[in-house]
Amino acid sequence: MTDQRLERRRTGWLLAGLWGLLLVLAALRPLAVPDEGRYAEVGRWMLQSGDWLTPRLNGLPFFHKPPLLHWLQAASMAVFGENAWAARLVPALHAGLMLLGVYLASRALAPALAPKASAEAFARRAALMFGTSLAFLLGGQYVNHDMLVAAWIATAIWLFAFAFLHGERPHAGLARLGFVACALGVLGKGLIGVVLPGGVIFFWLLATGQWRKMPRLPWFSGLALFALVAVPWFVLEQRLYPGLFDYLFGDQQFRRYTAGGFNNAHPWWFYGVALLALFFPWLFWVFFAAKPGVKSSSVATENKAFQIWLLCLIWVGLIVGFFSIPRSKLVGYVLPVLSPLALLAALGWERMFGARAGAPRLLAALCLAAVALAAVLEPLSTRLTRDKRAYDLAQTLACAASPEDTVYVLGGYPYDLPFYVRTPKPFVVLQDWPALRRTAGDNWARELFEAGDFEPATAAQVLQSPEVLPDAARRPGQWLLVPHDHPDGDWKHGWVLVQRGRAWSLYRSAPERPVAAEHESLRGCHR
The missing domain is CATH 3.40.50 (Rossmann fold)
Structure with missing residues (x-):
């Protein structure tokens, strides 16, 4: 077996171990209220009633969000039983999807971003940084729509970005998969599933001068796939409940975004503190990746490094800025930016430590400390809502x-x-x-x-x-x-x-x- 295959196998075991730890943590506490109790029950009721079309809370049609989470939870409970772990398996699977996306994207982009480093070691470092964060180990097993939509937003952005980085003509297959990922994001939490990845890619193409590639996307087949996945449920439910569009898109999305009077009002700087907690301790190394800084004999490599760096910057800035505008703010809203932050943190680490002898031991120690912090906070988090649970x-x-x-x-x-x-x-x-x-x-x-x-x-x-x-x-x-x-x-x-x-x-x-x-x-x- 070659050294490269051994390294990839090692990475696979490490990432599988992190995901296994996430599944263990998901079994250690009762459901938090209101979110986990609400959404787990909607999935249980869907399975019990056999009505897979209309999500229901206490027997009543519940249209705060589209149904993808509820469908997947009902399916999970059908296989693993009606328990909290089966409900948490759905966000955990999507956290695993984000983890895999960070690893694959980092491995593919390493030659441009860090040409002196091993691509496998660079990708493993990025994945470990995300996989040992509180965003992954705690947020990745919390029953609501946030991790689900974050995973599909991140997947869509990676797919479209790699489609455009492919050459003068975007890679059609990756682009079509990007359209499908957007559709799943819409089914997961509504319009942000397409607005946010679309906005990130649009401004990135403008900023890097790639806007001429946009007409070359497979628009017809891509939009057809998007419509095939995303549209049928909305059409069927609107026919059954004529007020659905106004309530779901009007009240629960547009007016909740633009108006006051909703819960969880926080100041504009809220997400800075949230990201510090979600990506502790790795956020520190993001700042060492503030400039592309690649020196290469190839102009194309330097240009690609700049394009990737700018993609990450726009990705983080647009999504954090978007969710900082409304008064109502929740920590889980910024989960989509953990993917580019993990890539930037790995890059910052590479620039700070390079091939220094003690760097792997320091990385391992910080990973263990981050995991220990998550293990300590897991039981403590149950106390936050224990005075409301029944x-x-x-x-x-x-x-x-x-x-x-x-x-x-x-x-x-x-x-x-x-x-x-x-x-x-x-x-x-x-x-x-x-x-x-x-x-x-x-x-x-x-x-x-x-x-x-x-x-x-x-x-x-x-x-x-x-x-x-x-x-x-x-x-x-x-x-x-x-x-x-x-x-x-x-x-x-x-x-x-x-x-x-x-x-x-x-x-x-x-x-x-x-x-x-x-x-x-x-x-x-x-x-």
Whole structure:
């Protein structure tokens, strides 16, 4: 076996080990709320109901995002069971896709960026820097749409960039794959799946004088592939729910981007701090790659190095700038820029240390320190939402309730509990819904009543008034969940406390089931 094959095999084992560590970490904590509980439950409900077209939250159409995450989670749960690890496998697979993209792109670009270095060693370093970051080890197993769309945005940019770097005529096959990656990004999180990679490539072509190549893309076949992948679901759902386009693209994307009043408002510099945490400690070496700096006898090599450097600069600057404009900011929005940052960090390391004898040991030590940091933060992260979770009530409710029973919720919504209990029926959420329509902000209540607007008949069954509680308390097989911060009142009459959890309390109706009645537990019960 040649030295090159041995080096690639070594790299393969290292990257497989990092991805395996990610999968282990993904099994060590309960679902965080609200995001992980919400999205895992949407996938579970899709699998349970058999309706793979319409995502649903608590039985109601849920159109905050397109369905790719939910499809993949439902498929994962069909294979590996309805558990948190199966839900987290989907973002973990996309984190692995980003890791592979960083490695392959860095290996292909190393001869231009670092001609004195081994291409394999350079690519392995870039992949290790990404693979030991908090973005990969923690963000890569968090159940939401961020890692999924980040992976497809990064993949699309790499594919289009390599298509244009191929020569005067772009590589048609890579370009077509780029169109497909954009389509999957749109199915993952909406318009940013095509706007961001399209914007990065467009400004890069202008900045490097390659704009004359744009007409030579395989536009007809590429757009046909894009439409074939991205368009059918939107057309089908718009026919079923005529308000879908205005809600998904208008409210959840355009108005959320341009208007205030949404959660997670942060100052403009938020993403600088976020990237420092997400890419710690490797962000430091990015600054040593601030200039192309390649000295080569080949003008073409120097030009290519400059083009690649400029691509990374535009990639990071455009996406960070794009998400810094709205007031609402979330850490996961900037995950797509980790790919070019890993490439630049590897380049900065090469320029700082080159072939110095102690550099591999220092790199290994920093990798181990970064992994240790992720391992320490993993259990600590569960404390952030433990005072909101209802996970500790799941076994009691799942084993005591029957599939025909009704679960009422007063004063909030326990995002994680339906997933762990595996109830076949939606919870009945009790609120003064007309009043909440006038006062609710960007919260759980708005999610539910806006979802109910798409199916008023279903909403009438699962979004009710607290006035139903006295009658429910007189019937067997009725359950009530109430958060501890909800004030006491007449609602308690007729309800028997079963368990007081950390954040929620579980009650049952006073009448017991007949002793002779056969009791079938919910599927979440593990006796």
